Structures are given as structure tokens and as C-alpha cells.
Amino acid sequence: MDDKLIVSSIEIKSRLWVGTGKYKDFDETARAIEASGADIVTVAVRRVNITDRKSTNLLDYIDPKKYKILPNTAGCYNVEDALRYARLGREAGVSDMVKLEVIGDDKTLFPDVCGLLKATEILAKEGFIVLPYSSDDPITAQRLVDAGAAAVMPLGAPIGSGLGIRNPYNIKIILELIKTVPIVVDAGVGTASDAAEAMELGCDAVLINTAIAGAKDPIMMAEAMKHAVIAGRYAYKSGRIPRKLYASASSPIEGML
Amino acid sequence: MIIRLNAEDYTVKGAKTVKELLDELYIQMDRVAVELNLKVIKKADYMTTSIQNGDTVEIVNFVGGG
Numbered sequence: 090m091d092d093k094l095i096v097s098s099i100e101i102k103s104r105l106w107v108g109t110g111k112y113k114d115f116d117e118t119a120r121a122i123e124a125s126g127a128d129i130v131t132v133a134v135r136r137v138n139i140t141d142r143k144s145t146n147l148l149d150y151i152d153p154k155k156y157k158i159l160p161n162t163a164g165c166y167n168v169e170d171a172l173r174y175a176r177l178g179r180e181a182g183v184s185d186m187v188k189l190e191v192i193g194d195d196k197t198l199f200p201d202v203c204g205l206l207k208a209t210e211i212l213a214k215e216g217f218i219v220l221p222y223s224s225d226d227p228i229t230a231q232r233l234v235d236a237g238a239a240a241v242m243p244l245g246a247p248i249g250s251g252l253g254i255r256n257p258y259n260i261k262i263i264l265e266l267i268k269t270v271p272i273v274v275d276a277g278v279g280t281a282s283d284a285a286e287a288m289e290l291g292c293d294a295v296l297i298n299t300a301i302a303g304a305k306d307p308i309m310m311a312e313a314m315k316h317a318v319i320a321g322r323y324a325y326k327s328g329r330i331p332r333k334l335y336a337s338a339s340s341p342i343e344g345m346l
Numbered sequence: 347m348i349i350r351l352n353a354e355d356y357t358v359k360g361a362k363t364v365k366e367l368l369d370e371l372y373i374q375m376d377r378v379a380v381e382l383n384l385k386v387i388k389k390a391d392y393m394t395t396s397i398q399n400g401d402t403v404e405i406v407n408f409v410g411g412g
Contacts, residue, residue: 108412118410133411134379136352136404142372147408163411176386177406181379248412276412298412 092326094293096271097218097239099157099186102128104288105318106159106273108298109147112307119150121301125311130156131188131296133163134178153183159220161188162208166201171208175217187212188242188275188296189221198248198276202229206236213237222275225259227266240270242296245287246277249299253283257290264291281310281317288321289329350402358397365392367403378407 094101106129112118122130130151138144151158160178165171168191175187191208193201205221206229212219218239223229225243233241243263246252254260254277264272271293278284278300287295297314304310347358361367364387368375380387381404387395397403 109410110412112410115410131412132408134406135409137373137378137407139352139354139356139371139405146374146377147410148377158408160408161411173381173384177379177381177404178408179379180386180388181377181407296412 092322094271096186096220099184099218101157101294102126103315103318104294104322105284105314106131106294106296107301107311107314108296109151110298111302115145115147115150117307118147118302121307121311122151122156124308124315125301126315128155128157129159129294129296131159131161131298134160134174134181157184157186158182159184159186159188161222162190164192165190166192166195168204168208168211171204172211175208175212176215179217184218185216186218186220186239189219199244200224202226202232205229206232209233209238210236213239220273225256225263227259227262230263230267230272234267234270238270240273240293241267242273242275244276245274245283246279248276249303250277251279251283251300251303252277253279254286254290257286260287260290260292278314281313284314284317285321285324288318289324291325294318347397347399349397349400352404362396363393364395364397364403367397368392368405371405373405378405380405 103126105127107125107127108131162171162174171191191201191204193199209219220240221238223243230241245254273294274287274292275296278297284295301311361370
């Protein structure tokens, strides 16, 4: 099936995007990402450990030639910090893509949408391919597109909560409203059915970290998510049957004794 | 020369440029980004950007994140 996902002008192979946080070690990270089949991999930008230079680097395990490294601005609570981390991430990496986070509150980790809009506008003007982590509000999504976002990434539920897609109707409205850039559900997925649901709604991709890294067997869950995203996408593309209240027999009446 | 490096005081051993500082710290330049006094330095400018006593330097890399 010819079903390419294009972000800005970049072709993305997998509709499952994965994070690299919360794994036991880099080896487990690498194996889970391999099993997920993802080619977009998010990372955080943090200080180098100056004193222990023997410590290994994430990129020794996640080959930037094989994966598209997507730096985030996680942990940033205002526009200035988000811009700073985005610019550092661009210089440390190889692309202009940034997963933009401007967090409003440390308990919910919900986005500060005012700050997010401002930062999106500034970074888009600087040539960044801005992928903002957003609330699931359709108007915000539209404003982000107007500000130059290359995709919109509404949350399904709070980051790391595993609550699934809490407001599928909002996601539906976002999908109805925005046809010019991909919509990626980012955050909230707990298990494979949540990922499939996001894709069945018509989302272009799903970004998952905790649900994989936090599973008892992250490698197997990564593979489960891979299949769920493919299944959800195919189900969406094939067009599901309408829901009906009453039965309709699958076997013919004709020829019965 | 003492600089503020990743939020700690650091006595520079002899480096005069950003490139020499990274060498002194055994840091591969392709894996990091460097900020000098709040300004991100382009990799192409590491060799020509000098560091001064009292400078604030941040060296960052990628770590696991979602």
C-alpha cells in the first residue's frame, strides 16, 4: 500500500515514533527501538557529564545515520528555555526538526499553549521544522499550524499516564479541521489498543515512550506497538463498517433445511 | 583561566578555543552542542571561537527522553 508519511519534506517510514527515556540501559533502549521499527526517535538535551568521560553516549546505541533523531525541549517551562534547548538540539544533531514542549505545570505536564504558540512562531521563522506537543484542543491545533508548525502533536492523555485517548472526539475534530500537516498523537498511550485507536481515528502517527519503556518486557511491547499502529492504519484506510444496534447474519438463510 | 563549565568552576588546562576545550575534556565535537555566554556556537566556529577567563560554557548532548 502506497501510504507515505511526509513531515515538512521528509519522508518517514514508520507511523510509530518512539522516545528513548526511562529504559533500564542503552542496550535495552536500542533493542526496543529496533523492535518497534520506528525511524523517528526522540531524545532530550542535557548537560554532558564532564567528570566521568568514560560514560557511554546514547548515540553510540542509536545510530543517527539509521534513525531520524528528534530532539525535544522537555523540562522547559517558558518560551526562552524552549528556544534555548531547541537551538542547542539543532546544533548537537543533524536536522532542523524539534519536538517542541513548553510545559505549563509539573503535575499534569500539560502544555502552556500560549508559550507553545509563541515558541512555534519564532522557531518556524528560524527555519526549524517545529513539531509541537500540544493539548487536544482543535483551536490551539489550528493556531499552531498558522504559526508555522510542521505537524501538530496533541496529547491523548497526560505524559506517562497510560490513560489512552481520553478525548477521541477532540482528536476527530482536529483531524477534520487540519488537512495541511500531519497529526501525531503524542503522550497518553498505555497499550497496543490505544495506539490502534489513535490510528483508527485517522491520525498520521503515534509517539510512544513510557508505554514501551515501562512495560515488563519493553522489547515485546515495542513490537506490539508496531503491529498496533500498522493494524490501526490499515483499519482506518480500509473503512470500518458502521455501528448498528441489531444483528445481521453472516451466514445465508437461503439453502437452510 | 577559570570558566564556569556546566554550572561548575573549571580551571582550563591550556585550551584557548572551544575546539581545544573539547579536546582537553575528551569530548567528541559531533555529539555535542556548545553554548558560550548564552550563545550557541556553530561547529564550524569551534576552532576560531576563543574562551576567556570568567566565561560561562555549557556543553550538552542527547540523553534518553520522550
